[in-house]
Amino acid sequence: xxxxxxxxxxxxxxxxxxxxxxxxxxxxxxxxxxxxxxxxxxxxxxxxxxxxxxxxxxxxxxxxxxxxxxxxxxxxxxxxxxxxxxxxxxxxxxxxxxxxxxxxxxxxxxxxxxxxxxxxxxxxxxxxxxxxxxxxxxxxxxxxxxxxxxxxxxxxxxxxxxxxxxxxxxxxxxxxxxxxxxxxxxxxxxxxxxxxxxxxxxxxxxxxxxxxxxxxxxxxxxxxxxxxxxxxxxxxxxxxxxxxxxxxxxxxxxxxxxxxxxxxxxxxxxxxxxxxxxxxxxxxxxxxxxxxxxxxxxxxxxxxxxxxxxxxxxxxxxxxxxxxxxxxxxxxxxxxxxxxxxxxxxxxxxxxxxxxxxxxxxxxxxxxxxxxxxxxxxxxxxxxxxxxxxxxxxxxxxxxxxxxxxxxxxxxxxxxxxxxxxxxxxxxxxxxxxxxxxxxxxxxxxxxxxxxxxxxxxxxxxxxxxxxxxxxxxxxxxxxxxxxxxxxxxxxxxxxxxxxxxxxxxxxxxxxx
RNA sequence: GGCCCGUUCGUCUAGGGGUUAGGACACCAGAUUUUCAUUCUGGUAACAGGGGUUCGAUUCCCCUACGGGCUACCA
Numbered sequence: 001x002x003x004x005x006x007x008x009x010x011x012x013x014x015x016x017x018x019x020x021x022x023x024x025x026x027x028x029x030x031x032x033x034x035x036x037x038x039x040x041x042x043x044x045x046x047x048x049x050x051x052x053x054x055x056x057x058x059x060x061x062x063x064x065x066x067x068x069x070x071x072x073x074x075x076x077x078x079x080x081x082x083x084x085x086x087x088x089x090x091x092x093x094x095x096x097x098x099x100x101x102x103x104x105x106x107x108x109x110x111x112x113x114x115x116x117x118x119x120x121x122x123x124x125x126x127x128x129x130x131x132x133x134x135x136x137x138x139x140x141x142x143x144x145x146x147x148x149x150x151x152x153x154x155x156x157x158x159x160x161x162x163x164x165x166x167x168x169x170x171x172x173x174x175x176x177x178x179x180x181x182x183x184x185x186x187x188x189x190x191x192x193x194x195x196x197x198x199x200x201x202x203x204x205x206x207x208x209x210x211x212x213x214x215x216x217x218x219x220x221x222x223x224x225x226x227x228x229x230x231x232x233x234x235x236x237x238x239x240x241x242x243x244x245x246x247x248x249x250x251x252x253x254x255x256x257x258x259x260x261x262x263x264x265x266x267x268x269x270x271x272x273x274x275x276x277x278x279x280x281x282x283x284x285x286x287x288x289x290x291x292x293x294x295x296x297x298x299x300x301x302x303x304x305x306x307x308x309x310x311x312x313x314x315x316x317x318x319x320x321x322x323x324x325x326x327x328x329x330x331x332x333x334x335x336x337x338x339x340x341x342x343x344x345x346x347x348x349x350x351x352x353x354x355x356x357x358x359x360x361x362x363x364x365x366x367x368x369x370x371x372x373x374x375x376x377x378x379x380x381x382x383x384x385x386x387x388x389x390x391x392x393x394x395x396x397x398x399x400x401x402x403x404x405x406x407x408x409x410x411x412x413x414x415x416x417x418x419x420x421x422x423x424x425x426x427x428x429x430x431x432x433x434x435x436x437x438x439x440x441x442x443x444x445x446x447x448x449x450x451x452x453x454x455x456x457x458x459x460x461x462x463x464x465x466x467x468x469x470x471x472x473x474x475x476x477x478x479x480x481x482x483x484x485x486x487x488x489x490x491x492x493x494x495x496x497x498x499x500x501x502x503x504x505x506x507x508x509x510x511x512x513x
Numbered sequence: 514g515g516c517c518c519g520u521u522c523g524u525c526u527a528g529g530g531g532u533u534a535g536g537a538c539a540c541c542a543g544a545u546u547u548u549c550a551u552u553c554u555g556g557u558a559a560c561a562g563g564g565g566u567u568c569g570a571u572u573c574c575c576c577u578a579c580g581g582g583c584u585a586c587c588a
Contacts, residue, residue: 196586314526
């Protein structure tokens, strides 16, 4: 059992788009596997045929790819030695294990109809008891434990619908060791006889999960805390199937919570609170409803992954910015926290800003050029790089670049009305005229030179430089804010700056009078 | 209701029997950029409560409170 090659899996069910909690689970699995030099695989748990959503599986695969956390085996990533990796395609192999449990007396057939189950629940609740199908209640239900042997046989042979339930022992402590939480002990009297095999011939999650983890030689099960209550059931299954010596170790991750109020982060919260809860945009195939994604919002995948990694895990130091490689080498399950983490959309923006700053001007230029081309901008690459250097200091996202710095490529269409209202008057207009003439005569049009000339002109005109600086900025860019003013001026160049001042004078003079 | 898990600034968290309880986001204030949305500096702000154990508990134990999860022929 020791010295086994570490193998972990991410096992989502294709019932919709993967939300960020799921992505984080995948990420932690990936980090753990890489750190241990093991394998990370993807298994699709589609045993519920009613909840199948077209496109969900493709979405999951694409999301993992976008995040850069690719499995080495599994659906969409090349079949490994344990194919198939879709539970629906593994259907034939589960029945044998259900039968093994039946034979060993750890499971039994149950024939109760929906109505009968419902009635039992009502009866139990009315009596103040718990409504579970368990060691007590099973005695008054229709199953192979209560029915005469020949009737059971007859029912089975006549093709009557049945399920297979696990027979939970009446009085036993079931212990689960969790790598994050330590020992968790549950008494079997609190557990119920879960269905293992459904009447449609499919296993339930519980059976399929155990069988697949065993056959795929999974060593560590890293999954969300919502699975903790069923972990004792899984331990029992490993035991009854005779696999306890190779049972994987469990690690139940804290949940991602809503930023406001309480509760598990849900699909609805995103649109309600104005941030994406999905890595990629998702269009619901039935309702056509569109949910926004981090990719489409302009987040860098590495920023997104970095942010997610820190939600529930922390290195021992104060470092917060990690490359994926650094995350791999730093990661350990021991440092995963126990309490749920409220998701903070604000900090997510900050992460993206940090990654934006880290990108070189050339990289960002490369990423931005498609948008510029689409807008029909014609500019030399070297010029774009210089503009990017100035723009990136002001933004959080690449998709803000255009609104932040379109004036590097075309003249402003309008001028910030607040600034004009506040600063545009006869004396400032006189200053702009004066400045334009001075710039025209300037030989060396650098940031340094233009700035000192600007100041000299202000002094000459008898106006405070601070009074007209923002106005000047608006005249050439249209915007009230932006990067270092005179660096902007230098990059635009003399001809352009003078031209824009002229244009501003024409437009604003008219408007003013 | 029952069972299980959890609880350090508003949020993510570090820490751990003796600390000025550290960092980051957000927020506020100053500085600087004679403009600004950048940057810099500073600040506000936390150990849920009660009992133990101990010379000493935020740290260990118990209880309470609060929060969360699960309680399907869903995963």
